[in-house]
Amino acid sequence: MEKNTLALIGAIILIALAIVALSSLSPNRTYAGTAVTPGNRTAINAEKAKIYPYAKEIAEPSGFINVDNITIGSLIGKEVILVDFWTYSCINCERTIPYLNLWYQKYHNDGLEIIGVHTPEFQFEHDINNVRTAVQKFGIQYPVVLDNNYASWDSYGNQYWPEDYLIDIDGFIEYHHIGEGDYNETEQEIQKLLVERSEALGLNISIPNTNGVPGNAVTINYSGIGSPETYFGSARNQYLANGKPSVSGLQTLVLPAEIQPDELYLSGTWNFADQYAENTGNASIVYQYNAKNVYLVASADDATDVHVMVDGKPITDNAGADVRNSVVTVQADQLYSLVQGSDYGTHTLELDVPEPGLRAYTFTFG
Structure with a gap:
């Protein structure tokens, strides 16, 4: 009992110090x-x-x-x-x-x-x-x-x-x-x-007291986003469902018959580094998300075409800004807009990557 009490007191002190620091x-x-x-x-x-x-x-x-x-x-x-x-x-x-x-x-x-x-x-x-x-x-x-x-x-x-x-x-x-x-x-x-x-400063300046909204502002309903940021790299890929999370190196993965929401599924052979996973041949990514918009941080040494499908069909009307004819071409190190939906909801995203070399870092949602 005494040791437990001391441990509890120590934990409280650590929490208090953390709050002060923050x-x-x-x-x-x-x-x-x-x-x-x-x-x-x-x-x-x-x-x-x-x-x-x-x-x-x-x-x-x-x-x-x-x-x-x-x-x-x-x-x-x-x-x-x-x-x-x-x-x-x-x-x-x-x-x-x-x-x-x-x-x-x-x-x-x-x-x-x-x-x-x-x-x-x-x-x-x-x-x-x-x-x-x-x-x-x-x-x-x-x-x-x-x-x-x-x-x-x-x-x-x-x-x-x-x-x-x-x-x-x-x-x-x-x-x-x-x-x-x-x-x-x-x-x-x-x-x-x-x-x-x-x-x-003794200046005679009239400061505007009205608030503005930029013409290119994106309105987000934060309560409508149900999916977490999902990382591919072994340092933070705890949502990898059909492979070994937190393990670097090559893994050959097969898609299961059923998938669960907000979990990352890969097929093909992927080389996992700390910050990203890179496919070594024909591969795919499947993710059931709950949001309106989907983004992928990715890169490739050479221009790499990624075919985008939502709910089993090539994406068309709800295609993100970086998608053309249901394909996003990845090369530059950046965030790519994949899906710009009309409303919040649950959908299944599938990315087919026929050629090697895609470095996938993270999914984010909006």
């Missing part, structure tokens, strides 16, 4: 603060320090995409800063970018700077040329910094793609948001901090 960069919304004289920045900052964490500098940047150099320290006292951690093959990040582009266009001249910190999930996302191509594809105008060694990620205690930190004129992180969504709330926080900046 919340170290989140504003303390429960502190009411003390009223200070407007314009007294020293007193204002003293009160902010009791509520908000101070911003971290960009740490050990691996390179810059569309700017020669940029630091957070050089912007504090001048601009409001939105730091966005992202990676280019992440569909959640991709759906957030139109809002970031809109805010940059709308508020940059009023004192907002956005810094995209590109921290790679997959090895191919370390390649600066791949990131340059993605930045151009997404029309990103705000500065993008490479964080290949996770130095800035670790400095901020970041955990997700995307994850945003909104830094005020005095250098405090007044707002922190994880993942997609809550765009109206984030824009209202931007507006509030820009008003504060204008007052602090």
Whole structure:
């Protein structure tokens, strides 16, 4: 009994320490603060320090995409800063970018700077040329910094793609948001901090107080997505149903007579690496999903045709943006849009790969 009690106490302490670590960069919304004289920045900052964490500098940047150099320290006292951690093959990040582009266009001249910190999930996302191509594809105008060694990620205690930190004129992180969504709330926080900046610098700037929706925004019903992100590589392929998960090397797999939802099935011979599985000959992928849209992160050394079928038929009306005549041609290291459905529901996706060389990384859904 005594040992069990000590173990329980130890577990509680570990949980408490984890909560402290996770919340170290989140504003303390429960502190009411003390009223200070407007314009007294020293007193204002003293009160902010009791509520908000101070911003971290960009740490050990691996390179810059569309700017020669940029630091957070050089912007504090001048601009409001939105730091966005992202990676280019992440569909959640991709759906957030139109809002970031809109805010940059709308508020940059009023004192907002956005810094995209590109921290790679997959090895191919370390390649600066791949990131340059993605930045151009997404029309990103705000500065993008490479964080290949996770130095800035670790400095901020970041955990997700995307994850945003909104830094005020005095250098405090007044707002922190994880993942997609809550765009109206984030824009209202931007507006509030820009008003504060204008007052602090003695500027006569009228900040818009209306929220906008980008023309190319993708609307997602998050409650309608029932399938989890599903990885192919041996480091994280726990949903592999007809093979040996977490095992690297060659596996020859056969499709079963029946499949279960939200589990990954492969046929043919596949070579499993940590981050991906690569077919060595004629092969197929089968997955019963519950969502509206389906995406595949993949690549190949040579252009590789993948035939896309949904519910036993070649996909036509609901084909994703990267599918032509029921075929997606994979080569570039990127996320491919396979299915753009009309509504949320359960369907069976089958990908037939007649030639070797497809490197499949992950399925994501929307």
